[in-house]
Amino acid sequence: GQSLEQPSEVTAVEGAIVQINCTYQTSGFYGLSWYQQHDGGAPTFLSYNALDGLEETGRFSSFLSRSDSYGYLLLQELQMKDSASYFCAVRGGDSNYQLIWGAGTKLIIKP
Amino acid sequence: DVKVTQSSRYLVKRTGEKVFLECVQDMDHENMFWYRQDPGLGLRLIYFSYDVKMKEKGDIPEGYSVSREKKERFSLILESASTNQTSMYLCASSFDRSYEQYFGPGTRLTVT
Numbered sequence: 001g002q003s004l005e006q007p008s009e010v011t012a013v014e015g016a017i018v019q020i021n022c023t024y025q026t027s028g029f030y031g032l033s034w035y036q037q038h039d040g041g042a043p044t045f046l047s048y049n050a051l052d053g054l055e056e057t058g059r060f061s062s063f064l065s066r067s068d069s070y071g072y073l074l075l076q077e078l079q080m081k082d083s084a085s086y087f088c089a090v091r092g093g094d095s096n097y098q099l100i101w102g103a104g105t106k107l108i109i110k111p
Numbered sequence: 112d113v114k115v116t117q118s119s120r121y122l123v124k125r126t127g128e129k130v131f132l133e134c135v136q137d138m139d140h141e142n143m144f145w146y147r148q149d150p151g152l153g154l155r156l157i158y159f160s161y162d163v164k165m166k167e168k169g170d171i172p173e174g175y176s177v178s179r180e181k182k183e184r185f186s187l188i189l190e191s192a193s194t195n196q197t198s199m200y201l202c203a204s205s206f207d208r209s210y211e212q213y214f215g216p217g218t219r220l221t222v223t
Binding site: 008030031033041042043044045048087089091095098099101102103104 | 152157167201216
C-alpha cells in the first residue's frame with residue numbers, strides 16, 4: 001500500500017526553528033510536496049523536492065532523501081502566523097496525476 | 112492569481128437527498144480533483160479528471176460521482192447523501208502533471 005507518516009502535532013516557541021518530518025512508502029515516486037493549511041482555510045502550496053537535497057524559500061526550507069524515503073520541512077524564525085497544519089504529499093503511486101497525502105502535522109507556536 | 116471557487120461554503124442536507132457540489136477554476140488547468148478532509152485523516156481523493164469528460168476514481172469513490180462537461184467546471188455528486196458523508200469537501204486544480212495544486216475554500220457538508 002501507499003503511506004506517509006508525519007507527526008500529528010509539534011509545539012515550538014516563537015522565534016525558534018522547527019522541523020516537521022515525513023517518511024513515505026509508495027509504489028512510485030516523482031517528488032515530495034509540502035502544503036500549509038490554516039484553520040478554516042484551504043491548503044496552499046509551499047515547496048516541492050524532486051531531487052535529493054535542501055530547497056530554501058525564505059524562512060522555509062524542504063529537504064529530501066530518496067534513498068531513505070524521507071523528507072522534512074524546516075521553518076525558521078517562527079512567527080505566530082506559522083501556526084497551521086502542514087501536510088506532506090508524494091507525487092507518485094500508481095498515477096503521476098495524483099498526490100498521496102500525509103495526515104498532517106499541527107504546528108502550535110507559543111509566545 | 113489562480114482562483115478556484117466552490118458553490119457553497121456550508122451546506123446542510125438530509126439523508127437520501129441528491130447533493131451537487133460545484134467547482135470552477137479560471138486558469139485553464141487540465142486537472143481537477145475532489146477531496147474530502149476529515150480530522151486526523153488528511154486529504155483523501157474521491158475523483159479526479161485530467162481532461163473534459165474524463166474521470167478517474169480516487170481512493171474513496173463509493174457513493175460519489177462526478178461530471179466534467181467543460182474544462183473549467185468539475186462537479187461532485189452525492190447520489191443519495193448519508194450521514195457518513197458529512198465532511199469538508201475540497202476541490203483543487205493543477206496544470207498538467209503538476210505537483211502544485213490550487214485549492215478552493217472548501218464546502219462543509221452536514222448530512223442529517
